[in-house]
Amino acid sequence: MKHIKVKDILNSTKSNYEVTVKGWVRTFRNNQFIALNDGSTIHNLQCVVDFENTPEVTLKRINTGTAVGLTGNLVESKGAGQKYEIQVSKLEILGDCDAEKFPMQPKKHSLEFLRENAHLRVRTNAFGAIMRVRSVLSFAVHSYFQEKGFFYVNTPIITGADAEGAGEMFQVTSLSLDNPPRNEEGNVDYKKDFFGKHTNLTVSGQLEGETFAMALGQIYTFGPTFRAENSNTSRHLAEFWMIEPEVAFNDLNDNMDLAEDFIKYVIKYTVDKCADDLKFLEGRLLDEEKQKPQAERSEMALLEKLNFVLENNFKRVSYTEAIDILKESTPNKKKKFQYLIEEWGADLQSEHERFLVEKHFKCPVILYDYPAKIKAFYMRLNDNTEPGRETVRAMDILFPAIGEIVGGSQREERYDVLVEKMKAIGIDEEELWWYLDTRRFGSAVHSGFGLGFERLVLFVTGMTNIRDVIPFPRTPMNAEF
Numbered sequence: 001m002k003h004i005k006v007k008d009i010l011n012s013t014k015s016n017y018e019v020t021v022k023g024w025v026r027t028f029r030n031n032q033f034i035a036l037n038d039g040s041t042i043h044n045l046q047c048v049v050d051f052e053n054t055p056e057v058t059l060k061r062i063n064t065g066t067a068v069g070l071t072g073n074l075v076e077s078k079g080a081g082q083k084y085e086i087q088v089s090k091l092e093i094l095g096d097c098d099a100e101k102f103p104m105q106p107k108k109h110s111l112e113f114l115r116e117n118a119h120l121r122v123r124t125n126a127f128g129a130i131m132r133v134r135s136v137l138s139f140a141v142h143s144y145f146q147e148k149g150f151f152y153v154n155t156p157i158i159t160g161a162d163a164e165g166a167g168e169m170f171q172v173t174s175l176s177l178d179n180p181p182r183n184e185e186g187n188v189d190y191k192k193d194f195f196g197k198h199t200n201l202t203v204s205g206q207l208e209g210e211t212f213a214m215a216l217g218q219i220y221t222f223g224p225t226f227r228a229e230n231s232n233t234s235r236h237l238a239e240f241w242m243i244e245p246e247v248a249f250n251d252l253n254d255n256m257d258l259a260e261d262f263i264k265y266v267i268k269y270t271v272d273k274c275a276d277d278l279k280f281l282e283g284r285l286l287d288e289e290k291q292k293p294q295a296e297r298s299e300m301a302l303l304e305k306l307n308f309v310l311e312n313n314f315k316r317v318s319y320t321e322a323i324d325i326l327k328e329s330t331p332n333k334k335k336k337f338q339y340l341i342e343e344w345g346a347d348l349q350s351e352h353e354r355f356l357v358e359k360h361f362k363c364p365v366i367l368y369d370y371p372a373k374i375k376a377f378y379m380r381l382n383d384n385t386e387p388g389r390e391t392v393r394a395m396d397i398l399f400p401a402i403g404e405i406v407g408g409s410q411r412e413e414r415y416d417v418l419v420e421k422m423k424a425i426g427i428d429e430e431e432l433w434w435y436l437d438t439r440r441f442g443s444a445v446h447s448g449f450g451l452g453f454e455r456l457v458l459f460v461t462g463m464t465n466i467r468d469v470i471p472f473p474r475t476p477m478n479a480e481f
Ligand code: ATP
Pocket: 227, 229, 235, 236, 237, 238, 239, 240, 242, 404, 405, 406, 407, 408, 450, 451, 452, 453, 454, 455
């Protein structure tokens, strides 16, 4: 008999028919009740084993983690909390699990311990929920853009282009070749180690994406992105997934509208499709909050926080306005944000961003028109800015508890201005000849942004460490498997 998913059973409207389910034992109580999880839902299915007619040796093999196939009559459950249960008539052990050695016993494990067991942590309720939510969110990303007529473009993973990542790139090597490139002294030439050329793993698909937007009109990328982040923060991975739409004829305002609409759509989509998983994660967070002193507890529960984002406009604030607010502000009783008073033009630190989002505006914030000096070369210079105070049409979206979730801009469409800016920071025109072609042939206003997918998953799941929302985190500490 073909087996049926627990999720479908729980959604079914009839009972009293025979089903087969396959999954893993979560708990086995009183030699009689198996709580079975098959991964399709956060909910376990209660399966009642006829222990009097089941051989002792079989009962002994039923441990947390054992893979089983169970056939029996689906009946309405008398117990509280669940709709159906199975009266098992046939029990098959599909794979044993050594109770002594299996690390994922149903108890509270520390997140650090679970990170070291990334291959097994998905068997816990919390990680099952997180990974299902992640899957639905990624589908929502495609759903949004496809509905709006964007085309999905796969930009290269191995590339010579460096959008902005000086110092943050992983170089790609073909040194396993018998004849690696060598310099005159006979030493291996690391600058030319990809079959004689220099390449790195992509830090952003933007530059290549722009070339496609200038033909297909509106495109998006959604792919793996690599940055040699050498610090251990809870927001940075060495390998993460980035979503990068790029739209011809969109200016910075259109870009902000797109980003806000997109974020709200994917959150709404996930809230609707993942109600049970999110409710579970919310409960888990509430338990955690109870351990904290009252003053540090979050004001909103997870679903309330997600709905708040859906129902409120993101606050749009220019960099200069933000600096004025910060100058006037006292983050705690004693100190003002001192250094900003001295200097317009400094980049905001995460404490400033958090203050703006969490204390001042108390909602997601889109900061725009940053000083040109602290932003990338390809961003559109604002017209009519004061000399010495040039700004670019850049925007960052800042979220509570996460900080920067999006970085985007209107791009500099004017060939001459772009070349000037490249020269000023030492980028060789020859190197980006193909990128400059977009400005030579039918250049037009265009805009786009990059959104770190894991930061979005962090926000939606309420988790606080980025290592806990990607299946196998790559950081200086975790890259084993
Ligand atoms: P940050 O200031 O947090 O280091 P960034 O300004 O370097 O981010 P961008 O180059 O603007 O990042 O990239 C676009 C988006 O990609 C960011 O807004 C963020 O959501 C995400 N992102 C950037 N670096 C990482 C990383 N190392 N791990 C996960 N997500 C990242």
